[in-house]
Amino acid sequence: QPRPMTPEDLWAVKRVGAPSVSPDGKWAAVEVTTWDVPKDEGSSQLWLLATDGSKQVQLTHTPGKNAGPKWSPDGSLIAFTSKRAGDDGAQVYVIAPAGGEARRVSDMPMSPSGLKWGADSKTLYAVAWTWPDTPDDAGYRARDRAEKEKKAKAVVIDATVYRYWDRWLTDGKRPVVFGIDVAGGKHTNLMAGCKLHLPPYEPGADDYDVSPDGKELCFVGDASKDPGLDPNADLFALPIGRKGEPRNLTADNAASDTSPVYSPDGKSIAFLRQTTKFFYADRRRLMLHDGEKARELTADLDRSCSSPRWLPDGKRIAVEVEDAGYVRIAFVGLDGKRFADATKVSERSIDFARDVRMGVYLRNSFDEPPTVFAHGPGMKEPRQLSHFNDELVKSWKLGKVESVAIKGADDAAVQMWVFYPPDFDPAKKWPLVQMVHGGPHNGIMSEFSFRWNPQVWAARGYVVGVVNFHGSSGFGQAFTDSITGDYGTKPLADVMRATDWFEAKPWIDKNRMAAAGGSYGGYMMAWLNGHTDRFKAHVCHAGVYSYHSQMASDVVSGRQRALGAFPWLDMEKIDRQSAQRFAANFKTPTLVLHGEKDYRVPVTQGFEYYNTLRQKGVPTRLVYFPDENHWVLKPQNALVWHREVFGWLERFIGRGPTP
Numbered sequence: 001q002p003r004p005m006t007p008e009d010l011w012a013v014k015r016v017g018a019p020s021v022s023p024d025g026k027w028a029a030v031e032v033t034t035w036d037v038p039k040d041e042g043s044s045q046l047w048l049l050a051t052d053g054s055k056q057v058q059l060t061h062t063p064g065k066n067a068g069p070k071w072s073p074d075g076s077l078i079a080f081t082s083k084r085a086g087d088d089g090a091q092v093y094v095i096a097p098a099g100g101e102a103r104r105v106s107d108m109p110m111s112p113s114g115l116k117w118g119a120d121s122k123t124l125y126a127v128a129w130t131w132p133d134t135p136d137d138a139g140y141r142a143r144d145r146a147e148k149e150k151k152a153k154a155v156v157i158d159a160t161v162y163r164y165w166d167r168w169l170t171d172g173k174r175p176v177v178f179g180i181d182v183a184g185g186k187h188t189n190l191m192a193g194c195k196l197h198l199p200p201y202e203p204g205a206d207d208y209d210v211s212p213d214g215k216e217l218c219f220v221g222d223a224s225k226d227p228g229l230d231p232n233a234d235l236f237a238l239p240i241g242r243k244g245e246p247r248n249l250t251a252d253n254a255a256s257d258t259s260p261v262y263s264p265d266g267k268s269i270a271f272l273r274q275t276t277k278f279f280y281a282d283r284r285r286l287m288l289h290d291g292e293k294a295r296e297l298t299a300d301l302d303r304s305c306s307s308p309r310w311l312p313d314g315k316r317i318a319v320e321v322e323d324a325g326y327v328r329i330a331f332v333g334l335d336g337k338r339f340a341d342a343t344k345v346s347e348r349s350i351d352f353a354r355d356v357r358m359g360v361y362l363r364n365s366f367d368e369p370p371t372v373f374a375h376g377p378g379m380k381e382p383r384q385l386s387h388f389n390d391e392l393v394k395s396w397k398l399g400k401v402e403s404v405a406i407k408g409a410d411d412a413a414v415q416m417w418v419f420y421p422p423d424f425d426p427a428k429k430w431p432l433v434q435m436v437h438g439g440p441h442n443g444i445m446s447e448f449s450f451r452w453n454p455q456v457w458a459a460r461g462y463v464v465g466v467v468n469f470h471g472s473s474g475f476g477q478a479f480t481d482s483i484t485g486d487y488g489t490k491p492l493a494d495v496m497r498a499t500d501w502f503e504a505k506p507w508i509d510k511n512r513m514a515a516a517g518g519s520y521g522g523y524m525m526a527w528l529n530g531h532t533d534r535f536k537a538h539v540c541h542a543g544v545y546s547y548h549s550q551m552a553s554d555v556v557s558g559r560q561r562a563l564g565a566f567p568w569l570d571m572e573k574i575d576r577q578s579a580q581r582f583a584a585n586f587k588t589p590t591l592v593l594h595g596e597k598d599y600r601v602p603v604t605q606g607f608e609y610y611n612t613l614r615q616k617g618v619p620t621r622l623v624y625f626p627d628e629n630h631w632v633l634k635p636q637n638a639l640v641w642h643r644e645v646f647g648w649l650e651r652f653i654g655r656g657p658t659p
């Protein structure tokens with residue numbers, strides 16, 4: 001008998017990672033993560049999925065994390081990272097697709113990640129953090145020991161960016177690319193002595209590529225004087241195994257150039273380009289560099305591209321594109337011609353078989369956790385390969401999801417998702433929760449969320465509205481950029497107009513409406529509190545309370561563009577966009593939640609908001625997570641989060657239809 005979905009279900013889902021397909025297209029390797037909630041621990045194992053859909057076979061059994069499988073071009077091995085007995089940190093392992101014992105390839109003092117194979121299947125490449133002045137392992141180990149033995153824990157900072165997300169960047173280590181010999185395990189820092197490094201933010205396989213002949217590394221680096229102050233990520237080509245300086249391939253562009261991938265013949269490099277500085281949501285264009293110059297392939301596409309991947313024919317490049325509520329994989333020809341399916345699901349992480357026409361990718365939607373599918377000639381429809389969650393998904397009684405077009409700020413068309421409770425009866429009156437997304441330049445696509453999952457909220461008996469308000473991604477660049485310099489006004493108007501839309505429905509109980517949001521969505525909670533009393537309760541997770549206080553964020557450069565001014569040049573402008581300015585109006589009971597390791601919206605923002613509400617006598621409660629960052633990622637904490645959030649909503653707007 002199907003039943004409503006619960007927060008526990010989010011931890012019962014087996015979380016499937018990006019597939020890697022065998023060259024002959026017969027198998028896909030994936031990482032599958034399962035969670036032991038009582039132990040608060042995750043474990044990842046590798047599985048093989050037959051692309052004829054006939055079977056799924058577990059390949060690794062060692063407890064812990066076996067991560068990021070990559071199939072070798074000759075088909076003989078699958079590389080992955082794992083921390084096993086005797087390893088200080090994760091190392092590179094290989095395993096035969098037929099199974100058996102995995103073999104440790106690397107023995108590095110650091111933990112490599114972001115693996116890629118060389119075209120000859122003899123070399124693996126990986127990202128690892130090291131000190132620029134410790135070229136060998138002995139030097140690294142000595143420095144590592146010395147750092148750990150230091151009694152003084154004080155950190156002296158003279159960099160612009162010194163921490164990112166939840167990691168301090170003050171130990172002097174920087175991410176670089178290593179080459180690792182698969183047979184002997186010898187590792188070499190390919191960037192030793194070149195003075196550049198990968199961006200120290202979330203370095204990974206997308207930040208570099210190696211030419212098919214193994215003679216050149218192309219990596220993302222930043223040669224500007226102070227990349228924190230004036231960022232300019234560029235692509236650099238560096239000879240491997242011979243002397244040579246890195247050559248800047250994208251010096252003509254002052255903004256960000258990223259995600260290089262060599263064409264199968266090695267003659268060109270596909271990559272992504274932004275042209276507006278200080279704007280993280282600038283449209284990412286798909287570019288092609290022929291060794292001399294670059295040209296854009298998506299000039300007529302008013303959408304942002306990510307994750308470029310060559311098709312083996314060398315004539316097309318696949319990119320992921322957010323488009324009006326869905327993530328689509330678009331195939332872009334070298335002449336700029338494009339093709340993308342218009343399915344009502346989202347698709348990501350495609351990998352192509354080398355020797356046959358076969359693409360394997362992840363499909364997901366609001367109703368379906370990431371699931372592996374294959375598509376190739378002879379298949380009328382994409383074929384489902386993974387079945388880890390079939391039974392669980394079948395056990396859920398999910399409500400209907402609708403996409404509606406409303407008139408938002410300035411009467412402009414704005415898209416909103418509406419989630420109905422599983423037992424929705426339009427003859428009854430239901431409480432409403434407006435769930436406001438973060439960013440602000442994110443969009444809510446039809447994807448399965450493991451944190452803010454609207455279906456879980458709808459299952460509690462709420463109608464849930466999710467507005468892709470002005471500023472959201474996936475609706476064109478002008479829409480994304482339409483809140484620059486005025487972060488609050490249009491998104492507020494959109495949420496209010498969306499709430500009018502709901503209020504006009506006979507099935508909404510106007511007296512039982514609440515709003516909830518995280519990060520920028522949390523900003524919108526405090527902003528709503530200063531501007532309206534129509535909601536009976538708010539939930540504010542990791543919210544930006546004051547844009548003055550965001551000077552303590554890990555990312556500071558760029559806010560002058562977002563907010564329209566540097567604070568010292570127009571303090572009033574920053575103040576006008578800060579929710580704090582409207583504190584005199586605060587009346588709405590608010591649950592505030594925040595994590596200590598949140599460097600994006602520092603935890604003091606949560607304290608400021610909570611303390612203000614408390615001093616004013618507005619009902620409030622603070623849920624503090626000492627071991628979480630901007631997001632709540634641990635199962636036990638996530639269950640507390642949901643218990644507190646749902647408890648708060650129930651206290652002020654109840655749940656289910658009005659009796």
Ligand SMILES: CSCC[C@H](NC(C)=O)C(=O)N[C@@H](C)C(=O)N[C@@H](CO)C(=O)O
Pocket residue numbers: 280437438439440441442518519520521544555558600601630
């Ligand atoms: C496209 S992600 C948003 C990035 C944004 N960057 C900066 C420099 O502010 C950001 O981190 N915004 C947060 C305040 C936020 O709203 N985060 C969202 C999205 O990651 C969240 O849901 O956590």
